[in-house]
Amino acid sequence: MALITLIAGRCTVKFSVRVIGSRYRSTERELDSRKHLDDEQFPVLNFKQVRSQRVARRKIIxxxxxxxxxxxMATDQDWGAVWPGPKSFNPSVVPLPLRQGYVSKKHQTPPGKFANAELMKIPNFLHLTPPVIKRQCEALKQFCTPWPKGLETEEKMKKHFPLDFITSDYCHALPTIRNPLSRIVTIxxxxxxxxxxxxxxxxxxxxxxxxxxADTDVLTLVTDRCPLKKQNYDYAMYLLTALFHESNVVESWEETKSEADMEYYDFQRxxxxxxxxxxxxxGKAEGDVRLNAPLSYASSVEQLFNDGENEYNLSKYKEQTLSLLDLAK
Known part of the structure; x- marks a missing residue:
């Protein structure tokens, strides 16, 4: 409502007019200005959960x-095509009911192969099956030379290659692939x-x-002082070479050794x-042929003094002595 006053001469007239359209127009302008301000300002954070404010969750396909x-998998499949080389364990590919792991309960079975970290830790040799090894050996034959003649038996190989070189390699689950025991070398x-x-x-x-x-006449040298296997092998070969040359050296004082200086009983001295x-x-004259003591008698005497008195050495010495004196029956 609006009050309008008209003054005409000395008469004053007052009447009211209902304003409707202008009011609606002003209300629309106010709403538009408020909406514009709301767009420029930050949205209001409402902590109160209202049903109308919930957003529908997106459906995950x-x-x-x-x-x-x-x-x-077929039972007659080519395993070399499925597992061609070394790789981590894959439970969905290996058709074996493998189990590994520690369980706290006594009668509980170890964990299966699915989601088993223990099977993925260690390296495996699933690619080295007998058919695959045979196939690889057939492929390598074209690069091999014929077996040398004269090495057909173990005795012939020992004769030409008397030295045995023994080492050990270890496969374990550690941050390093080098095992301390793999450095040990035995010849x-x-x-x-x-x-x-x-x-x-x-x-x-x-x-x-x-x-x-002494029973097998085998010499064994073990070296483990160096950190690497190759270094220990070189050190072992150096020891063997030094022992061989040192044993063949004859010192000057060794020529003057008497019977009392000998470490063992030598029949010839x-x-x-x-x-x-x-x-x-x-009873033979000086010009007659002189006889030497037989080697069997010398061996029995040396064995008796060096190895000690026992039933075998005494019986052998008795037998050789009677033979020497020609008193054997």
Whole structure:
């Protein structure tokens, strides 16, 4: 409502007029201005959850997961095509009911192959099946040379290659693939393959000590001082070379050794040799042929003194003595 006053001369007239259209127009302008201000300002954060303010969740379309590949594998498939080389364990490809892991309960079975981190930690050799190995060997034959002649048997190979080189490789689950035990190197050979004389053999045995097995005549050298396997192998070969050359060295003082200085009983440098030969040559003239003590008698005497008295050595010495005196029945 609006009050309008008209003044005409001395009369004053007052009347009211209902204004409708202008009011509506002003209301629309106010709403438009408020909407414009609301658009320029930040939206109001309403902590009160109102049903009208909830936003409908977007429906996630999940793709259909096919069944494991193991359920579709044929029993006569080519495993070399499925698992051609070394790789991490894949449970959906390996058609084996593998289990690995630790369980706290006593009668509980270990975890299966699906979602099993223990099977993925360790390296596997699933690619090295017998058919695949045979196929790879057939492919490598074209690069191989014929087997050398003269090495058909184990005895012939030992004769030409007397040295055995022994090492160990380890496969384990650690941050490093180098195992401390893999650096150890062992070399073995028979002492007779070195072709040592009596002096050199005796000196060699004294240098190596208990590393020589008297029953099998095998010398064993173990080296583990260096951090790498190649270094220990070179050190072992150096030790063997140094022992061989040192045992063949004859010092000047060794020529002056007497019977009392000997570490072992030597029949050729002992009075037993002179006594036995004097008995054999009893009553012969100076021009006659002189007889030497037989090697069997010398060996029995040396064995008796060096190895000690036992039933076998005493019986052998008795037998050779009677044969020497020609008293054997």
């Amino acid at each position: 999940r793709p259909e997961v096919p069944p494991p590949r193991t359920q579709q 073995q050979l028979k002492l007779e393959s070195l072709k040592l004389d009596k002096h050199a053999r005796d000196k060699f045995l004294r240098l190596v000590g208990d590393r020589h097995n 002992n009075r037993s040799k002179v006594s036995s030969e004097s008995i054999l040559n009893w």
